[in-house]
Each structure stands twice: as structure tokens, then as C-alpha cells.
Amino acid sequence: MVSLLAARSVVFDYPGPLRALDGVDLAVAARELVAVIGPNGSGKSTLLRCLSGLARPGAGEVELHGRSIEAFRDRERARLLAVVPQFLPALPDVSVDNFVLGGRYAHLSRWRGASARDRRFVALALEAADAADLGARLMSELSGGQRQRVLVARALAQEAEVFLVDEPTSSLDPEHQIRVFELIARTVAAERGAVVVTHELNLASQFATRIVLLDGGRVAAQGTAREVLRREVLEPVYGGQLYYGSVGEGEGERPIVVPWR
Amino acid sequence: MQRRPPRRRACGALRSLLAFAALACAAACERTSSSAPLPDSEPRRIVPASATAVDLITELVEPARIAALPAQAAEYSRLVALEGALAGTPRFEAYLAEPVLAQRPDLVVVDPWQAPDTTARLRRAGVAVFALPEIHTWEAARAALLQLGGVLRAPARAEELAGELDRRVARLTERAAARAGLRALCYSNFGASGWSAGSQTSVHEILRLAGLRNAVAEAGRIGHVGLGFEALLVLDPDVIVVSRPLAMPAGAAGDRGGASEAVLTAEPSLAGLRAVREQRIVSLPAWLYATGSHEMVRAAEVLAAEVDALQRRLEAAPAGGAR
Amino acid sequence: MRRRLPPAALALLLAFALALVVPLSMCVGTSWQPPGTILRGALAAAGIGEPLPGVLQTIVELRLWRALTAALVGASLALSGGLTQGLFRNGLASPSLIGVTGGASLGAALAVLAVGGYAPRLVMEPGAGTVSLLMPVFGFLGALGATTLVALLASPGGRLSVPTLLLVGIAVNMCIAGVFAGIQSLTLANWEASRAILAWTFGTLEDRSAYHAATVAIGLALSLAVVPFVARELDLFRAGEEDARSLGVGTGAVKALALVAAALSASAAVAVAGQIAFVGLVVPHLVRLGSTSRHFALLPLCALGGALFLLGADLAQRALLGEGVLQPGVMMSIVGGPFFLVLLLRNRKEVGAW
Numbered sequence: 001m002v003s004l005l006a007a008r009s010v011v012f013d014y015p016g017p018l019r020a021l022d023g024v025d026l027a028v029a030a031r032e033l034v035a036v037i038g039p040n041g042s043g044k045s046t047l048l049r050c051l052s053g054l055a056r057p058g059a060g061e062v063e064l065h066g067r068s069i070e071a072f073r074d075r076e077r078a079r080l081l082a083v084v085p086q087f088l089p090a091l092p093d094v095s096v097d098n099f100v101l102g103g104r105y106a107h108l109s110r111w112r113g114a115s116a117r118d119r120r121f122v123a124l125a126l127e128a129a130d131a132a133d134l135g136a137r138l139m140s141e142l143s144g145g146q147r148q149r150v151l152v153a154r155a156l157a158q159e160a161e162v163f164l165v166d167e168p169t170s171s172l173d174p175e176h177q178i179r180v181f182e183l184i185a186r187t188v189a190a191e192r193g194a195v196v197v198t199h200e201l202n203l204a205s206q207f208a209t210r211i212v213l214l215d216g217g218r219v220a221a222q223g224t225a226r227e228v229l230r231r232e233v234l235e236p237v238y239g240g241q242l243y244y245g246s247v248g249e250g251e252g253e254r255p256i257v258v259p260w261r
Numbered sequence: 262m263q264r265r266p267p268r269r270r271a272c273g274a275l276r277s278l279l280a281f282a283a284l285a286c287a288a289a290c291e292r293t294s295s296s297a298p299l300p301d302s303e304p305r306r307i308v309p310a311s312a313t314a315v316d317l318i319t320e321l322v323e324p325a326r327i328a329a330l331p332a333q334a335a336e337y338s339r340l341v342a343l344e345g346a347l348a349g350t351p352r353f354e355a356y357l358a359e360p361v362l363a364q365r366p367d368l369v370v371v372d373p374w375q376a377p378d379t380t381a382r383l384r385r386a387g388v389a390v391f392a393l394p395e396i397h398t399w400e401a402a403r404a405a406l407l408q409l410g411g412v413l414r415a416p417a418r419a420e421e422l423a424g425e426l427d428r429r430v431a432r433l434t435e436r437a438a439a440r441a442g443l444r445a446l447c448y449s450n451f452g453a454s455g456w457s458a459g460s461q462t463s464v465h466e467i468l469r470l471a472g473l474r475n476a477v478a479e480a481g482r483i484g485h486v487g488l489g490f491e492a493l494l495v496l497d498p499d500v501i502v503v504s505r506p507l508a509m510p511a512g513a514a515g516d517r518g519g520a521s522e523a524v525l526t527a528e529p530s531l532a533g534l535r536a537v538r539e540q541r542i543v544s545l546p547a548w549l550y551a552t553g554s555h556e557m558v559r560a561a562e563v564l565a566a567e568v569d570a571l572q573r574r575l576e577a578a579p580a581g582g583a584r
Numbered sequence: 585m586r587r588r589l590p591p592a593a594l595a596l597l598l599a600f601a602l603a604l605v606v607p608l609s610m611c612v613g614t615s616w617q618p619p620g621t622i623l624r625g626a627l628a629a630a631g632i633g634e635p636l637p638g639v640l641q642t643i644v645e646l647r648l649w650r651a652l653t654a655a656l657v658g659a660s661l662a663l664s665g666g667l668t669q670g671l672f673r674n675g676l677a678s679p680s681l682i683g684v685t686g687g688a689s690l691g692a693a694l695a696v697l698a699v700g701g702y703a704p705r706l707v708m709e710p711g712a713g714t715v716s717l718l719m720p721v722f723g724f725l726g727a728l729g730a731t732t733l734v735a736l737l738a739s740p741g742g743r744l745s746v747p748t749l750l751l752v753g754i755a756v757n758m759c760i761a762g763v764f765a766g767i768q769s770l771t772l773a774n775w776e777a778s779r780a781i782l783a784w785t786f787g788t789l790e791d792r793s794a795y796h797a798a799t800v801a802i803g804l805a806l807s808l809a810v811v812p813f814v815a816r817e818l819d820l821f822r823a824g825e826e827d828a829r830s831l832g833v834g835t836g837a838v839k840a841l842a843l844v845a846a847a848l849s850a851s852a853a854v855a856v857a858g859q860i861a862f863v864g865l866v867v868p869h870l871v872r873l874g875s876t877s878r879h880f881a882l883l884p885l886c887a888l889g890g891a892l893f894l895l896g897a898d899l900a901q902r903a904l905l906g907e908g909v910l911q912p913g914v915m916m917s918i919v920g921g922p923f924f925l926v927l928l929l930r931n932r933k934e935v936g937a938w
Contacts, residue, residue, distance in 0.1 A: 054826050078832025085830070088823050089673075093877050102820050106832030110812065158831070451779035454788040490791040491646050494639045495614045520780065530642050530793065 003027035003063075004193045005081065005162045010050050010060035012043075012217075020046040022217040023060065028162060028193040033185060035204035036197045037228075038214035039238060044197040045086075045166060047214065051195060052083045052164050064162070078106035082155035086166040088147075091139040096150055099139055100125055103157035121157050129153035129183055145176035152183055163187060163194040169203065181207045201257045205229055213237060229255040299389050303414040304368035310356045312338040313393060314370040316554035317406060319343065320422055321415045329353055329364035336507050339556055341548045358382035370409070372553070398466050399430060402555040426558050430470065433561055437472025440568050445473040445500040447550070448488065450524040457488040463553050464502075467545075470561030471568065473500065490530055500568060501525060501536040502543055504550035519544075539575065543567040589874055591881035598888040605892060606655060609899040610647040617644070646791070653792040654898050654912075655891035656800040657853040658863055662890020663807055664850035665864025666871070666883045670818035671842045672749060675872075676927065678865035679850040681753045683730030685859050686760040688851035691726020693767055693781050695719045720799050720855040727851035730756060731843055789857055789898060789912050796856045803852025807845035808887065814842045815880035822877075860894070860913045862920020867893050869927065 006027035012020045021043045028034045036044050049055035050062055053069040062069045064080055072080075082103070091099065103125070104118045126132045129149040134142065142150060148168055155163055165184060169177040177200065185207045188194050198204055204211050205225040212222040215237045221228050228234075231244055234257065243260035246253055306328035309315045315330060315338040329351040334340050340347060353360040356375050361383060369383055369390045380390050391412050396402045403423055410419020447464045449456045458464040459482035460475070468475045476498040477486065503521040522542055524531075531537055544567075549560035589597070610622045621636065625644025628635040635641040664679040672682070679685050695718045734756050738749035764785075771778040817838040820828040829835045850864065867890045868882065876882055894912070901915050 049826075052830055054829055074829060074834045075832040078830065081830075083827075083830035085824075085827055088827065091822055093872075094822070098819075098878075102823075102831055105816065105820060108816070449779075451782075454790050487790075489614075491614050491643050494643055494646075497639065528791075528793065530646050533639055533642050 003029045004065065005051060005195070006063045007047070007051055007057075008061045008063065010047070010057045010062060012046050012050055012055065013058050014046075019217050021050065021057070024214070024217070024219055026051070026195070026212055026219070026222075028195050030161070030191045030193055031188055032193050032209045033188045033207055034193075034195045035208035035211045036195060036214060037199070037201060037204055037211060038220075042214040042237075043217040044214055048083075048164050048166050048195065048197050052081060053077055054083075075106045078158060078160070080160055081162045081164065082158040082160035084151050084155045084163060084165040084168060086168075086170065088139075088151070094139045095135070096126070096131070096137050096139060096142070097122060097135045099150060100135075100154045100157050103154035106158065121159070122153075125153040125156035126150075128156055128186070130179065144171050145173070145179070148172060148176070148180050149183065152180065152187075156187065161192055163192060163196075165194060165196040167197055167199065169198065169200055177203060201229060205254045205256060225254055229257050299391060299412055300367055304389070304412075306365055306367045307413065308361055308364050308366040308369045309334070310361065310369055310375055311372040311393075311553075312548070312551070313372055313396065313553040315340060316552065316556050317393075317409050318370060318413070319347065320406075320555075321410055321413050321418050324350065328366050329361075331356065337548045337551050339548070339554075339559075341507060341546065358386070362386055362388070368412070370412075396553050397461050397463055399470060399555075399557060402553075402557060403427075406555050422555075426555055429558050429562065433470055433472070433558070433565060436565070439572070440472040440565065443473050443499045443568065444476040444479070444496075445502055445568075446476045446488075446496060446498045447502040447504075448493070448525065449504055449521045451520045455488045455490070455493065455524070456485060457482075458485050459483045463557055464550070467549075467552075467557050467560045467564060468502070470558065471565040473564075473568065490528065493531065494534065497535050499535060500541050500543060500571070501534075502545060502550070502564065504547045505544035506547050541571060541575075543571060588876070591876045591878075591885060594871070594875040594885055595881075595888060598885070598892055602655065602888065602892050602895070605895050605899060606651050609651045609654070609895055609902075610644065612899065612902050613643065613647055622647070649792045649794055649797050650789055651895060652797040653800060653856060654789045654895045656797060656804055657789070657857045657860065658867075658890040658892070658894025659887040660800055660804045660807070660849035660853040660890070661860060661863040662867035662886040662893065663804065663883060664846040664853075665866075665890075666868040666879070666886035667807070667814070667818075667842045667846040667849075668864065669868050670814075670821060670879055670882075671839060671846070673821055673824075674749070675869060676750065676865075676924075677753075678862070679846060680859070680861045680864065681750070681757075683734045683753060683756045683760065684727045684847055684850040685854050685861070686757045686764075687726040687728070687730025688723040688847075688854035689726070689785060689859055690730070690760050690764055690767075691722040691724070691851070692719050692855050693764060693785075694726070695722035696780050697767065697771065698722070720803070720852050723851040723855040724803075724848055727847040727854070728844065730760060731847055735839075735843065785858055792856070800852050800856050803849045804887065807849035808884065810841055810845035811880070811883045814838050814845070815878075815883060818842065818879040858913055860916050862916045862923065863890050863894055865927075866920055866923050 007024055010021050010024045014020055024043070024047055026034070026036075026047070036047060038044050046055065050057050053062065053064075053072065056070065064072060064077065069077065100122045101114055101118065104114060104121060108114060108118065123132070123135070126135055129152045131146065131149045131153050134146055134150060139147070139150070152165075152168070155165075163184065168180045168184070172180065181203050184194055184196060188209075196204075196208070208225065210222060211225055211228040213220045213228055213233065220237055221233045229244075231242070234242060241259060241261050243258045245256050245258070247256055248254055305326055307318055307322065307326055308329050309318045309327070310331055312331070312334050315334040318327060319339060324347050327347065327350055330340070330347065330353075332352045332354050335352070351364060353364065356371065356379050358379050361369060361379070366388055369388055371380060371390060371392050373392055373395050380392070383390050391409070393405050393409070394401060396405055403426065406423055406426075407416075407419050410416045445468050446457050447468070457477045458475075459480075460478040461483050462485060465475050465478055476496045477488065480496060503525070504519065506519045522544060525534070525537055525542060536542055543564065545560060545564055549556065549563055552560055607619055607622055607626075610626070611617050611619060617640075621640070622644055624633060625636045625641055626648055627633050628641060629645045629648055636644060661679060664684060668677045668679055668682055668684070669675055671677075698718065734749070734752050737756070738745060738752040740748070768778060768781060771781065817828065817833045817835075820831055820833050821835075821838070825835050853860070868886050871882055871885045871889050875885060894916075897915060897919065898912060
């Protein structure tokens with residue numbers, strides 16, 4: 001399997017004594033949804049910034065299509081790789097349409113502006129993200145779930161092959177959490193790859209093709225949900241206050257993990 | 262017993278603070294306004310603090326009695342004309358108590374606009390300070406000369422000088438007819454905006470003594486005023502008087518009147534001015550242009566001579582419009 | 585939702601108002617001249633028709649340059665403000681706050697010193713070649729230097745922090761003011777140089793010539809030419825620099841371009857008219873409030889609005905207070921200071937979160 005995006009022995013240091021990433025390897029291929037889990041401060045978000053090319057690793061390499069990500073120009077890279085950020089500042093007077101159109105930036109020509117084709121991409125992306133009805137709204141008027149779907153829509157409009165998603169479900173109710181993950185899974189099914197950083201172990205269990213467990217800047221484990229979401233793997237990282245169970249049967253059986261004392 | 266709420270207490274504190282400030286102010290004012298006793302004996306270490314004071318004092322007493330001179334006097338007082346006299350006298354940069362006291366003066370002579378707190382400090386230190394009156398006219402300059410003559414114990418010299426100046430003013434007035442009716446104005450511009458002087462200024466008095474009409478004063482303007490190109494074009498005077506700096510800046514050779522004259526002659530929109538067209542710009546040395554003392558008589562003499570020379574030149578070449 | 589004008593409508597409105605105010609301001613001066621006279625004089629200045637009799641033609645031309653200079657200076661400052669606010673993603677940023685105008689002043693003061701304070705040589709002789717360029721060029725270098733310094737100091741680790749920006753801006757401006765005051769006291773002995781620096785610091789829209797108008801026009805034109813290269817990018821900057829980069833914006837190049845353009849237009853304005861605060865702060869706000877926050881329309885609208893704003897304010901103060909009572913910088917500070925305060929108070933919640 002050819003990986004679209006790969007991190008090789010990535011090391012990253014913030015100013016200070018602690019090492020955020022200490023030799024991380026991670027690869028994502030088409031049709032793969034890689035969930036990155038781990039406790040707070042384990043380096044998940046830093047890994048995502050390194051993978052996106054926005055932070056430069058102190059050592060190691062990030063490769064996009066087998067080529068160092070630093071060799072790409074910003075526009076080139078953005079046509080292959082989309083980031084769905086966790087936070088955005090309030091954008092009081094930006095309409096959803098225009099916000100999503102921002103995702104087309106890397107495809108626009110400087111002098112012609114947005115074409116009908118770009119507009120169509122925006123409409124399709126909003127539709128795919130269940131946000132077709134939001135186009136005319138202002139960004140500041142959206143609820144948390146709507147906002148998250150619009151952010152994914154913008155990444156879809158970008159026509160990228162790899163999606164890097166940072167905690168897409170924080171502050172969403174269960175219904176919306178599932179809808180966002182379904183959306184990402186649908187996207188991946190269309191020959192894309194995604195890396196999703198999340199705290200939601202059960203959503204990862206349900207939707208991820210592979211789970212990477214980070215601990216202290218290192219990969220503590222990776223594999224399918226059944227391989228990673230086990231007491232022997234998680235207890236050294238998360239401690240003993242978890243209840244382990246499972247849902248479904250046969251091939252569809254998935255482990256679940258619930259905080260329980 | 263009920264405690265006063267803190268807000269009231271703060272008010273009380275504020276009130277006592279204000280009262281204290283008022284008292285302190287009153288005390289300070291009293292000290293400044295009470296004219297300190299002038300020396301009973303002849304002052305031997307005199308410090309003039311302004312160019313005007315330097316003009317007057319160097320006329321009235323021998324150099325040995327002058328303890329120190331303000332730095333600006335080198336460029337803006339009659340020291341310029343004295344050429345090297347008093348070269349050995351110490352200088353001080355600013356009218357501040359410490360540098361002035363360092364000269365151990367027994368009399369300091371100041372202009373009315375000079376820092377009142379320095380004056381107050383000097384008086385508190387026991388130094389006599391004589392404040393000159395405000396001088397815009399020859400009459401006021403003459404009165405100040407006589408008054409200072411008394412303070413410096415040189416009344417005879419003051420009377421003698423006043424008499425001589427009276428004769429010079431009379432002579433100027435006699436010959437003013439030759440310049441009668443000429444409309445003049447003074448102009449200074451250092452690159453951003455132009456300035457001139459209306460009535461109640463010493464330049465106005467210099468123009469008057471030289472027999473010239475001040476076009477700016479006639480337009481009803483008082484004191485030092487801004488004067489735009491448009492106003493200059495509307496007034497279109499016969500003569501424009503500019504200041505000539507003592508030392509020309511680098512690259513200015515040939516421009517007699519420094520920046521102001523350069524503006525007048527270089528600005529395309531002013532080419533239509535009569536004074537520019539016919540080269541009717543005269544310059545006064547900066548120290549005379551800015552004088553606030555009896556030297557305004559000399560300034561008027563220099564100006565009159567310049568204007569007379571100008572008129573002779575114009576008569577010799579009546580087609581003086583060409584440039 | 586607030587009612588806002590479409591950008592094209594606002595542009596038309598502003599252009600129309602400008603077309604009224606420019607001639608109107610030319611009617612006012614030492615004497616009122618009827619619009620017909622003004623029109624004939626202006627046409628004659630452009631080489632069409634007979635010039636007005638005598639000195640009147642010159643007077644109309646002086647008023648023409650004054651009006652054009654005021655409009656162009658207003659436009660340049662407001663454009664610089666729009667660029668600055670977009671770049672720093674903050675409506676409280678302005679060319680004067682981030683050191684553009686202070687740096688330009690300092691640079692230009694150094695230019696005065698370099699030529700020995702002989703101000704006419706710098707600004708009055710269009711034929712003098714390189715020398716007459718000295719003031720704007722030094723101003724530009726000073727502006728760029730100061731702004732870069734502020735931007736670097738205010739973004740530790742590459743992330744711009746707004747409170748740091750405001751504090752660093754204040755600190756750098758204080759340093760510049762200190763150096764400026766130092767230059768002034770050291771040049772006190774040189775009457776011509778010190779008067780030139782002083783006169784020039786206060787600035788003036790009086791007595792302007794074609795050369796002045798042309799200097800600002802060039803600065804303005806160059807920065808307007810940058811707009812297509814930064815407009816869409818600055819829109820994307822609003823969600824943060826890193827987000828913009830992830831969408832493919834070459835943020836380094838955009839920041840450099842916008843900064844240079846902001847410094848260029850503001851320093852040309854400062855080199856001609858001295859420091860005039862608040863135009864760059866107020867106008868972008870009004871445009872955003874009234875029409876759009878998309879930079880492709882916002883920035884040109886800022887230029888139009890700034891032209892109208894400064895020219896209108898100049899005209900108003902002439903009409904109310906008479907000829908040349910207040911320096912334009914003084915006037916703008918009196919108007920703009922309270923505006924800045926209102927802005928701060930309206931955004932109190934946001935400011936409180938810093």
C-alpha cells in the first residue's frame with residue numbers, strides 16, 4: 001500500500017526541556033482513517049502540525065507523495081493536503097459560502113477569481129457535509145456542530161487527498177459527534193486518507209481503520225481497534241479507571257472503552 | 262462609634278491634599294512675584310540670560326563685569342557685531358538654576374517670557390534677578406535701557422546712549438520719505454509652512470522705523486502669524502524681508518537669505534510675486550531680524566540702507582523684471 | 585443583520601462626494617471664488633482654455649495642488665491603515681500605532697540633517713533630481729524599519745500577539761519620539777535645520793505644489809498595485825496565519841508585501857504632509873461598518889474614503905475656523921482620539937479577554 005503522507009522518525013521540541021515528539025512514525029494511505037489517540041500532552045496536536053507542514057520537525061522527515069513536504073510550495077501542498085483546525089477565531093461578517101470558498105484558494109487563478117466551477121465545488125462540498133442549507137448564513141451564527149461541518153466542507157472544497165483533522169468532536173453532542181465522523185469516513189471511502197486526532201476512543205473504535213496511541217511523544221501502540229483498545233495496551237498510558245467492553249458481533253465487533261471507577 | 266465610609270475618607274484626603282497644593286502654590290507665587298531686592302551696590306558679576314539682555318548690558322558696562330553669557334547670544338545678539346569681544350567670557354546653554362548659579366552672579370537679567378521657576382529658584386538662592394519689560398517698540402526699548410542703566414549703576418552711559426539713539430531715529434525718520442509708501446512684509450519658511458509678523462512685533466517696529474508699511478499688519482493681523490502662498494500672492498508686497506543666517510548651511514552658497522529666500526525664489530507658484538520678479542527681497546542678518554532690544558534701530562538702519570540700494574538698482578535698470 | 589451597502593454602490597457614492605468636495609474646497613481660501621472660476625482655472629492648469637487673469641490663475645492652481653495633496657494623503661493613510669489592520673488581524677492597529685508614521689518622520693528628519701537642514705532643497709525644487717527624492721526615500725526606509733521591528737518584537741515564536749503588539753508599538757514609538765527629540769535638541773544650535781524639522785513634524789497641507797501631489801500619488805499608486813496580490817490572502821488571514829497557510833497562502837510573502845505597501849503609502853504621505861494620525865485607524869472601520877470587510881473591495885474603498893475624509897475635515901475646519909488655524913495633524917487627533925476611545929470601549933469585552 002502506497003502511503004499518501006508519512007512521518008518518519010519525527011522529533012519536535014518546543015522551547016523548554018520537554019520533547020513534544022520523540023521519533024514518531026506514522027503513515028496514511030488512501031481509504032485509511034487513522035485515529036491518533038493519547039492523553040493530554042502526549043503530542044497529538046504537535047504531530048498534526050508537523051504532518052501539515054506548518055511546523056518543521058527538529059529531526060526526521062514528513063513526506064507527501066514520497067517527496068519531502070518542505071519541498072512543496074504552499075499552493076501545491078494545499079491542493080494535496082487539507083487541515084481541519086480545532087479552533088477558529090470568530091469571523092463575524094463572513095458568510096459560510098465565502099468561508100468555504102477559502103478552501104478553493106490553492107486552485108484559484110490570481111486574476112480571474114472564483115469561477116462557476118469553484119462555486120460548484122463549494123456547493124458540492126456543503127452538500128456532502130450536510131451543510132447545504134447553511135451557505136447564506138454568517139459564520140458567527142452557527143452552532144458548534146454546524147461550524148464543524150462547515151470546516152470539513154471547506155477541506156472538501158480544497159479537493160485534497162489527505163485530511164488532517166484536529167479534535168473534530170470537542171463540544172459536540174453525541175448525535176453530532178457521530179455525524180462528523182460519518183462525514184470523515186465517507187470522505188475517506190472516496191480514495192482519500194485522513195488523520196484524525198481525537199479523545200473519543202469509542203468513535204475511533206467505530207470509524208478508524210487504524211488507531212495510533214501516542215504517549216509522551218512516542219508511538220506506544222498502533223493497529224486496529226481490537227489490537228489497541230485493550231486493557232494491556234491502554235492501562236499503562238491512561239491508568240486503571242477504564243471499563244472495557246464490546247459492541248456488535250463477528251466482523252463488526254468493536255471494543256468500547258468507558259471511563260469508570 | 263460609626264466609622265466614616267472609605268469613600269468619604271478618600272475625599273477628605275483629597276481635600277487636604279488640594280488644600281496643601283493650594284498653599285504651596287500661593288507660597289510659590291508670592292515668592293516669584295515679590296520682586297527680590299536689587300543689589301544696593303554696583304553689580305560686579307552680571308549674567309544676562311537672553312539675547313536682549315546681552316544687547317543692553319554689553320552697551321552699559323565694561324566686559325569685566327559680565328560673568329557669563331547665554332550660548333544663543335553668539336548668534337542672536339550684538340556679540341555678532343562685536344567680533345571677538347567677550348570671547349573669553351564663560352557660556353551657559355540654558356536658563357536653568359544650576360548652570361546660572363555656577364557662575365556666582367550677583368545680578369541676573371532676564372526676558373519676561375523666561376522660565377519663572379528658574380527665576381524663583383535663583384531668588385531663593387539669594388541672587389537678584391531683574392526682569393526686563395516686554396519690548397515691541399522703540400519707546401519700550403528706550404525705557405528698558407534707561408531702567409537697566411539705573412539697576413547697573415550706569416545711568417549716565419544709558420542716558421548718553423539713549424540720546425545717541427534718539428538722534429539716529431530722527432535721522433531715519435528724516436530720510437524715510439524716500440521709502441514712503443513701500444509695502445513690505447517679513448517672511449520665513451523652512452520647508453513646510455510660511456510665517457510672518459503683524460502688528461505688536463519687533464519686526465513691525467523695525468519696518469516702521471525704516472519708513473516701510475507692514476502689509477501684514479495692514480491686513481489686520483497681530484503678532485507672529487502663519488502666511489500661506491495664497492495670502493502672500495494676495496498681499497503681493499513691494500519688498501519682502503527675510504532673515505539671513507550667520508552660517509550658511511552646506512550647499513547654500515549664493516543664496517543670501519537662507520531657506521526662506523530659497524523658498525521664495527524656487528517655488529514656481531510664487532514666480533508672479535512682484536518682490537520675486539523684480540528681485541525685491543532684502544535680507545537682514547538673523548540677529549537683527551530677531552532683535553528685541555534697542556538694536557532695532559540698527560536693524561532699521563540696515564534695512565533702510567538695503568531698500569535704498571535696491572531702489573537705486575531698480576532706477577538704474579528700470580526693466581528689472583527679467584530674471 | 586445590519587444593512588450594508590454593496591461595495592460598488594459605496595464606491596460610486598464616495599467618488600461622487602469627492603467630485604463635489606474637491607472643487608468646493610478649492611472655492612475656499614483667502615477669498616471665496618465661485619465654482620465657475622475654479623473650473624476655468626483648473627482646466628487652464630491642464631492646458632485647456634485661457635488662463636484666469638493675473639494672480640488668480642496661480643491661486644487656483646495652488647488650491648488645486650492643496651486639494652489634490654490632501655485627498656491623496658488621506659487616501660494613502662487610509663489604505664495603509666486598511667493594510668495594517670488586515671495584516672495584524674486587528675482593528676486597533678494603525679499606521680501610527682505600529683510605527684509606520686513615527687519611523688517615516690524619523691527617516692525624513694535624518695534626511696533634513698543629511699542635507700544640512702536646507703529644507704527647500706529637499707521639497708521645493710522638482711528639478712533637483714535625486715535630492716528631492718531624499719525625503720520620501722528616507723521616510724520609506726524609516727517606516728519600513730520601524731514596522732518590521734514592531735512586527736518582529738510583537739510575534740515571539742512567529743505568532744502575533746495583539747496585546748504585545750500594542751505595547752511594543754507604544755514602546756517603539758516612544759523610542760522613536762526620544763530619538764526625534766534628541767535630534768531636535770542637538771540641532772537647536774542650527775536654527776535652519778531645527779526649524780525645518782519642527783515645521784515639517786507638524787506637517788501642512790498648505791503651500792503644496794505639483795511635486796508634492798505627485799510624490800504621494802506615486803506612493804499611493806504603488807501600494808494600490810499591491811492590492812490584487814494581498815487582498816484574497818488577507819481575507820484568509822482573518823482566521824489566523826497558520827490557517828491561511830494551510831489553505832495554500834504564502835504567508836511570508838504576503839506579510840512582506842502588505843507591510844512594504846503599508847509603509848510605502850504612509851511614508852509618502854508623511855514625507856509630504858507630516859504626521860497625520862487617525863485617518864488610517866478610522867477610515868477602514870467606517871468602510872467595514874458601512875460596506876464590506878473583503879479586502880479586494882475594502883482596500884480601494886479605504887483609499888476613496890480616506891481622500892474624502894481628510895479633504896472633508898480640512899474643508900470643514902477652514903469653513904468653521906478660518907484659514908490655517910489648525911495643523912491637519914492636530915485636527916485629526918482631536919477628532920480621532922475620541923473615536924479610538926469609543927472603539928476600545930465598544931470592544932471592551934474582547935479587550936478584556938487579552
